[in-house]
Amino acid sequence: MSAPLMNTYARLPVSFVKGESATLWDSEGKSYLDALAGIAVCGLGHAHPAVTETICTQAAKLTHTSNLFRIPAQEQLGALLIEQSGMDNVFFSNSGAEANEAAIKLARLHGHKQSIENPAIIVMENSFHGRTMATLTATGNRKVHAGFEPLVQGFVRVPYDDIESIKNLSKNSNIAAVLVEPVQGEGGVNVPDESYLKGIREICDDNNWLMMLDEIQTGIGRTGKMFAFQHTDIKPDVMTLAKGLGNGFPIGACLARGVAAELFQPGNHGTTYGGNPLGCSVGHTVLTTILENNLIQRTEELGLKMITEFELALGDQAFVKDIRGLGLMIGIEIDRPCGDLVKMALDAGLIINVTADSVIRLLPPLVISDAEAERIVQKVTQLVFDFIETSVSDGE
Numbered sequence: 347m348s349a350p351l352m353n354t355y356a357r358l359p360v361s362f363v364k365g366e367s368a369t370l371w372d373s374e375g376k377s378y379l380d381a382l383a384g385i386a387v388c389g390l391g392h393a394h395p396a397v398t399e400t401i402c403t404q405a406a407k408l409t410h411t412s413n414l415f416r417i418p419a420q421e422q423l424g425a426l427l428i429e430q431s432g433m434d435n436v437f438f439s440n441s442g443a444e445a446n447e448a449a450i451k452l453a454r455l456h457g458h459k460q461s462i463e464n465p466a467i468i469v470m471e472n473s474f475h476g477r478t479m480a481t482l483t484a485t486g487n488r489k490v491h492a493g494f495e496p497l498v499q500g501f502v503r504v505p506y507d508d509i510e511s512i513k514n515l516s517k518n519s520n521i522a523a524v525l526v527e528p529v530q531g532e533g534g535v536n537v538p539d540e541s542y543l544k545g546i547r548e549i550c551d552d553n554n555w556l557m558m559l560d561e562i563q564t565g566i567g568r569t570g571k572m573f574a575f576q577h578t579d580i581k582p583d584v585m586t587l588a589k590g591l592g593n594g595f596p597i598g599a600c601l602a603r604g605v606a607a608e609l610f611q612p613g614n615h616g617t618t619y620g621g622n623p624l625g626c627s628v629g630h631t632v633l634t635t636i637l638e639n640n641l642i643q644r645t646e647e648l649g650l651k652m653i654t655e656f657e658l659a660l661g662d663q664a665f666v667k668d669i670r671g672l673g674l675m676i677g678i679e680i681d682r683p684c685g686d687l688v689k690m691a692l693d694a695g696l697i698i699n700v701t702a703d704s705v706i707r708l709l710p711p712l713v714i715s716d717a718e719a720e721r722i723v724q725k726v727t728q729l730v731f732d733f734i735e736t737s738v739s740d741g742e
């Protein structure tokens with residue numbers, strides 16, 4: 347293979363050249379309804395005019411200066427994120443994995459501060475936290491680890507949505523923190539029991555552990571709250587963000603509260619690009635646009651409506667194991683691997699994702715219209731029936 351790119355993705359044979367809201371056009375001029383939003387990134391849809399305007403105006407003024415100086419756009423976005431989340435401060439990165447790296451470093455500082463020599467973080471099976479060495483180690487997926495050993499030390503893994511297994515680690519004096527997704531994204535749109543986060547909060551309080559939420563996929567309105575933890579009445583000590591924050595412009599954030607907010611000192615952590623004026627201006631526009639257009643409440647309502655409609659259309663079928671989700675993070679679990687559905691959908695002008703082998707994952711832009719939501723439900727339903735038919739006849 348003489349392709350110029352490293353072979354990290356089995357790419358589909360389509361390339362998009364233009365987008366508008368929830369519609370994408372490929373190089374042949376064919377249009378697609380986007381029910382993926384670049385994996386929960388483009389919450390405001392493609393080429394949102396407010397985002398485009400900010401990128402152009404800020405780029406014409408100033409894009410980068412370095413964190414050796416004060417950056418007003420960074421302070422503004424930080425203040426807005428803190429106001430929205432109730433956290434105390436923020437570190438800006440360029441990606442989700444980097445935001446989690448900051449969180450992992452906070453956990454280690456927190457542990458050492460209590461004289462724990464080898465601090466460990468509790469992480470979950472089927473979790474996804476990124477592709478850097480520490481975040482791939484935190485990730486609960488063998489395929490992500492394979493070939494990259496030796497992995498990073500200091501992680502203890504337990505099943506997701508199993509509060510007892512976390513409680514049982516209270517005796518382990520090395521634990522300094524718990525890192526968990528409020529809803530697992532890559533792991534299959536797994537929504538834990540309503541009491542799960544609250545239970546983790548209590549155990550963390552009892553043991554002086556940091557409760558660290560990876561909201562990289564669930565944050566910025568995706569689940570029908572600005573942050574998924576706001577479905578509960580607890581707050582984390584650390585929260586990481588990325589995907590939805592820049593609507594496609596690369597930016598991540600690690601927010602901290604209370605003792606966690608006082609751990610980093612100058613020299614402990616840094617980044618050249620992170621928090622640059624361009625990225626932070628875009629993040630600020632994304633947040634204010636979401637807030638001004640009441641997109642969070644809209645997401646909550648639309649998500650409930652789509653899940654109800656999917657239940658009506660598919661809930662009785664024996665091959666459908668589960669229909670679940672929170673806001674516009676929707677999973678339909680089929681009784682067999684269904685990766686082929688992605689290509690079938692593409693042919694039918696719809697962009698979807700399949701994760702954890704057998705879970706159709708829908709992450710449409712938060713700005714989709716009622717009619718577009720309806721079309722997603724109808725098309726996915728039809729595709730699932732078509733897929734089941736072909737997969738049965740294959741076996742005959």
Ligand SMILES: *Cc1c(COP(=O)(O)O)cnc(C)c1O
Binds near residue numbers: 441475477561562563
């Ligand atoms: C996407 C994702 C990450 C990694 O983000 P990158 O920007 O790809 O590094 C981490 N955690 C969760 C929950 C994610 O969905």
